[in-house]
Amino acid sequence: MNAPAVTAASQRRRRPHPLVLLLRWTVLLTLIVAIVATTAIAFAPAPRVAASPLALPRPSGEPVSVAWPEGVARAAGYAVAGMDGTQQRWGDEDAVPMASLTKLVTVLTVLEEHPIEGSDRGAEITLGRADINALGAAIADAAPTVQVFDGMRVSQRDLIEWSIVDSAGNAMWSLANWAFGSIDGYLAAANDWAERHGLADTVVDDPSGLSLESRSTAADMTELALLAVADPIVLQSMGMERVAVPGGSAANTNPILGDGFIDGGKTGTLRVWGRNLLVTAERDIEGEPRRTVAVILGVVTQDAMNAAMLALVDSLWDDFGTVTLLPEGTPVAEYRAPWGGSVQAATAAELQTDAFGQHLPAPAFQPAEAAGAGIAVGAPRGEIGTVSALGIDGEQTQVPVRTDGMLAGPDVGWRLTHPTTAIGWYFD
Template sequence: MGAAMTARAPAAARRTHPLVVLLRSLLVVALVAAVALAAAVLVAPAPAVAGEPVEAAPAELPAAQVAWPEAARAAGYGVVGIDGGPDVWEAWGSEDAHPMASVAKLVTVLVVLDAHPIEGDSRGAVITLDADDVAAQARAVRENAPIAPVFDGMQVTQRDLVEWSLVDSAGNAIWSLANWAFGDMDGFAAAAAAWTDRHGFDDTVLADPAGLDARSVSSAPDLTRIALMAVADPVVLATIQLESVRIPGIGIAPNTNRILGQHDIDGGKTGTLKVWGRNLFVTATREVDGEQRRVVGIVMGTIAADETDAAMIGLLESLWPSFATRTIVEPGTVVAEYRAPWGASTRAVATAPLDAHVFADDAPGWSATVEPIEAGAVPQPVGEVRLERGDTVAPVRTASLLAPPDAWWRITNAPQVLGWYFD
């Protein structure tokens, strides 16, 4: 037999280097982290997108067609604010300051009532007249101005003097009112100057309370704004609407406004001065579209009374057709835009018309209030659009779907997307 074979021991298993193990582990962790991160990016909830209101484009409406009085040197009209809006006014002709004549009495009354208001139906303060008031009466007679007979010690009320001044145009009554209110004519002049300065009436000067002095001047723009202030004062408006007034020693004195009661004219003040001519302020009210509307008119520098009245009537009648109900926001008007960070966008539109009462092209503006929407949101109601005056609103909805961010945008904007988790 041959020699027995010797058994060989198995080779020892080779061991993996620890560094390789570490690298492999890190790779697995990185792959898991990458998958987790990608999943987080792909499923991150997109934030709601806020709507940005667009700038309101003014409605294009027709301008007023005004019959300006060619026989006058200057004129103006004003419209009392509609539905809480501002007063609208416009002047024409000479912009210079001209004698106010007795229309100055209207300004004086406003100055006095600013310092000494009359509340409600009160007759105001009780005033005891004296020798100065009797002397003022004599001066008015010399100026050939209307008067209210007075005597030393006579007691009258503040409203008596206002009514005699504005209805009968009594020159001494307005002097007594101003003298009582401010102590003397210097005090009145200072108060009048402060009042005109405060209200920005740069062309208006009261050299005397009655307008008998040709240096008591104003312009059509100033007087138009003053007329709007006059009708806004309940005491003044109620006074200039009186058809007549009772004056002791005279009886019933009619309103000097000859066209009171015609063409819806319900108030006003006349003025005449030989060196200038005639001025006329009136106010009228008429129902338009179921709403009462008030206008004022100023005509300056006419000659004959009939000419003055006709000019004013023509001016006022030309204003009424400019009152109308107009559509300010049409259905489908874009009122807001939604722009998402990932580039998707949609618009919010009005779904119903927004109408307003207007005068000529004085269209109110509008503003929209919209809520944020979610990514992928289908067209839906998001808010409302409202006019700047009045309480009229229309609903607003989005016009199209807001597309969500796609996977590629999410991955290429991963840091921003991951930040959504913390918003």
């Protein structure tokens, strides 16, 4: 049988139509793209996951037990040096006469204008007729004095020590007048100093506190005590047992200096008001030095003042101690991925710190520099930062924070249902 003849028409009938060819190629390319895209999505490198800090528990300490001078004084206050927020006050909230506690304002104001470095004695000052007149005025007011004469040369630090240790009123007048050129100039500077240092209820009307209008509150005087112990010259002067004065030496007017760990202070007395006392005390607690300040205002008798101050200061020591801010294993941060995987990071040890009563520092989480961008999928357990707290001595304590497992990656199902996200990981 003869084969059918091959003609142009028969060849056209056997060749696929161009549209069929286009469809076939389109299907093939689509399959190839789908396979490539699926592969790309399935194997897209998952990004690092950043930490989300968790709310840390805030332990509460016990209230401070204070022996306030009830029935003895008009007002009182205390604070822990170097620890913000510990200032507490009791009694009359009104401003009362500062008496010779005013001298601390004067000394601090002068030292800000004319600072003294280290063991230097400061400027040399030649006293004149105005200083002799100030001596006479102090004697007339029955104030403590030191003997001076016209042309006498003294150091800036002599006048500071005479006024703080021996409470010499004329020495304070001479220091203020020298430092600012006049008493009016001093008063403007002292009241500006008080305002700038947050002593909003303090008014200075004279350098020595002989004026009843030099007034302040227990809260302000407690802050003044903190400012005084922060200045090494003032702190050293307040702690001197005796000071050399013209013609001999004078004992510190603070009768309880050296008792009950009290190592400094300033007295103040006005016959029409009563007795004021500002002290500072330092004691080793659990091997660390802790400094407190206290002030009591408006006491009638010296014995009552001594007993009240010693009791107040002594009542503070048992409120210092070491506390556990965060137990071991406390969750600090969480790494939660958009695909649902999550890992927590927790403290690897107890975070302990020094504290005072209810005043506990807030712990803070700090990621390590290497972990700042997050952790990778499948990364082994490891240290990713620290959690720390600032103790009352200004020292920072910290413990490491470690992840508790490996972060699982996204499965294929999640990747295929979030293709845009997965492809975007190639460009992150």
